[in-house]
């Protein structure tokens with residue numbers, strides 16, 4: 284049975300940029316992303332938070348619907364999204380989750396006006412840990428393409444959207460759609476889930492592979508906005524969630540992507556006679572606006588790559 288590669292990030296103290304360990308992990312990251320656009324990152328430190336994280340997540344979704352609905356947002360990609368008939372997924376998204384106090388102000392204080400310190404603490408610690416791993420991986424990707432000089436610009440222009448998801452169990456052994464097949468629009472996606480599997484990615488041969496992450500692992504995927512910036516050098520994997528059985532699936536995604544107001548432009552280093560420029564500069568928020576308008580109109584949606592293709 285095919286399996287996405289597992290890469291060990293647990294020895295983070297040894298993982299100093301430039302060290303032999305760092306360089307070896309960097310090679311594995313590049314290879315996994317070339318082959319699958321995805322890998323499992325084992326990162327033992329997350330184990331310390333595991334119980335608290337899923338307890339907090341359950342506590343959130345157990346709140347009454349009216350309370351959850353207080354987290355609304357004009358942006359259709361943020362705030363609370365409830366289930367609908369024949370939809371198993373409900374989710375809560377918060378933008379700029381890495382900014383101190385945002386989780387407290389934009390989520391906890393709305394859901395628990397009397398406060399919920401342990402919820403905030405747990406989610407903040409989780410976001411910090413995931414963001415640290417995300418930065419390490421991004422740095423490795425940039426280095427592997429000789430793009431170190433763009434590091435600050437890439438890091439500083441990133442938004443960190445945290446999405447907490449619950450998939451109701453379909454209560455049947457028949458596979459049921461949790462999320463339809465898609466590619467993420469993010470730059471990088473890190474997913475952490477409870478013990479209920481369901482994520483599948485499509486490999487280059489078109490086969491669907493079950494992703495079965497261990498308790499200490501994040502699933503890491505490259506998103507389309509990174510693929511565009513890299514002039515198509517790495518591709519975002521097609522993936523979906525299929526649910527079975529009688530247990531709810533919880534997952535938390537840290538989706539980092541370019542914030543609005545920045546022109547995303549393929550670095551000159553990636554364009555030459557053999558590699559013509561594939562994508563025009565674009566602003567991610569402009570694209571999201573265009574995309575939501577299309578979705579609202581029920582139009583066949585144009586993805587990011589088609590939107591900014593030369």
Ligand SMILES: O=C(O)CCC(=O)C(=O)O
Pocket residue numbers: 446448462467474476482522523524534536
């Ligand atoms: O729940 C998951 O593991 C993945 C969800 C997903 O693909 C997404 O939200 O983009």
Ligand SMILES: [Fe+2]
Pocket residue numbers: 465466467522
């Ligand atoms: Fe996704």
